[in-house]
Amino acid sequence: MSELLTIKDLHVEIDKKEILHGLNLSIKEGEIHVVMGRNGSGKSTFTNTLMGHPAYKILKGQINFKGVDINNLKSNERAKLGMFLGFQYPISIPGVTVVNFIRQAIKVLKGDNISPKDFRKRLYEKMDLLEIDYSFATRYINEGFSGGEKKRMEILQMSMLEPCFVILDEPDSGLDIDSLKLVAESINNFKKQFPKTSILLVTHYQRILDYIKPDKVHVFLDGNIADSGGPELALELEKRGYDWLEKAQVSVL
Amino acid sequence: MGQKLAEKVSEPQWLIEKRKAAKQAFEVELLPDRVSHLWKYTDPAIFNPQITTVESVSEIGMWRYSEPGVEVLHILDGIKKYEDLMREKFGSLIDNKNLKLSLLNESTWVSGYFVYIKKNKQSDDPVSLTMSMEKLKSFYPVRNFIYIEDGVDVKLVEQVCSQDEILSDVNIVTEIFLGNGAKLDFINLNMVGNKINYHLIQRANLSAQAQLENTFISLGGNVSKIDSETKLVGEHSVVMVSGIVLGNEKQRFDHHITVNHVASNTISGLDFRVALKDSANSAYTGNLKIAVNALGCDATQKNRNLLLSDNAKAESIPELEILTNDVKKCSHGVTMGHLDEEQIYYLMSRGFSDKEAEKVIIEGFIEPIILKIPEHTLISGQVKSRIEQKLNKG
């Protein structure tokens, strides 16, 4: 399979503070990559940089997506190339209903003008999978949603917008056991429907990996990838924590 | 185009006297000074028109009101048909607060609506009152009288509109009476062109257990001023005022909204939202009065302002005159802010351009108020396209 995303020597700062220090990563079409790492190690800085958050400044390095250098592309241009970020902390937009939000997003992304009826049918199917009550369709997006409801809403958007590269920043945080299963199954379903889609999944918990099988696992440490491996690396982290990696790094230096 | 409302018919003697007195008083009355809050933000001289050609508003597509219990007439026809009622009530809600401009109206009005909703009303359809200005350069003094009998429930949509190029000025005075337990859902839509100076005095009087939903949707005008006061005269009466201002270019808006708790156990709520583009300007005054004998009242106020450009300017002025200690609840909140960068980023990550994201956020901001307009009607379509046009411009 061909290269979808290639990142070379990525340095990123926010508010004049460098957070990512020369990160390298490449993801092929159809692959699932998992990112783990301590709080504050730079995972969300990375996901937001990928999505083009204007506050994160690329000091050095390159992000190449589908053969295009996207360093200077705006978030919406990246979305139009097929990128999607499921937020760690989804934002509410008062007055904008879920159904309008998703419908308009499909329209701006794909120029699609599917009939309101077909759209609703598709939306309800996906809501069924995530066991989201239909009443959420006419609620204002993320306004007053519980933590878990917000996370499921992100997955719903993913399955409606059909991106070819999905970044999920802690889709499993704050979910109860049943919700976790629903979210994982929705991701798997989506992946089955679109096998060429690549996924970058940020998580703190090995548990979601009981459902979703990664090709690679990366560990973030102080704004860089300290180690990469297969699914077994996640299990090891679960057992041993992050300290040993830090020590291993020091001994390499 | 629109068809004129009934031509001026001969007026009863008492009305002629009233007008004469008003005219004399108008001539000696000075323009209000700018010290009081009512006129701090707008020069009243703007509304003292130099134009002397007085015109009647036209009705466009006005519905036929042959239904039982719904009487909608030209104001003069109403005065003649219900002379006893009108001799007693007409003008009785007009106070001295905005005297120069109410006298101007009283002495010159030539058109407007008389609305009388009776107990035997059957249809639940909203009643539409359209006031259209078609003369390029005239003065439109308009007088409305709305009377809702005890226990009746009705929805009225008052729409003031004109083409874009019209330079005329308008001065509207509307009196609203709600009987015991009457319920009125009232919408005032300012959809005039951006060259018109728009002045509205609205007075509402609520009897016991009456409920008023009073909604202002202010989109049009060069300078638009609304001076509204709702008096909660009967116990357990309730008023909910909501409003939106959507200003662009050089538009100026000045809304002075007063809620006056005269009786005990009355409830009021205010939700006023202002969004300003370009160098638009808004002053919003929320004036809350609770009389010394009005016990156990509940009053909440919220004013939100969204500034969409560096040149847009909004002021929010709370005026609290609470003369009793026995208040159940009284709260007041103001927010003033620019677009939220994180919201824009969230929308852009879903494919919206920055312009489109801005539009989605503003539409969301005004949505809860827009929802009050009856859906799938001619009016709701017109409001939506006017908003669209304002948001897409510039």
Ligand SMILES: Nc1ncnc2c1ncn2[C@@H]1O[C@H](COP(=O)(O)OP(=O)(O)OP(=O)(O)O)[C@@H](O)[C@H]1O
């Ligand atoms: N505006 C800012 N100014 C300075 N430092 C910042 C700013 N925003 C983020 N940081 C810092 O950048 C570091 C990385 O934060 P980031 O959100 O990427 O961590 P994370 O790995 O996603 O953590 P978590 O697992 O808690 O979500 C943190 O130390 C954080 O405090």
Ligand SMILES: [Mg+2]
């Ligand atoms: Mg994070």
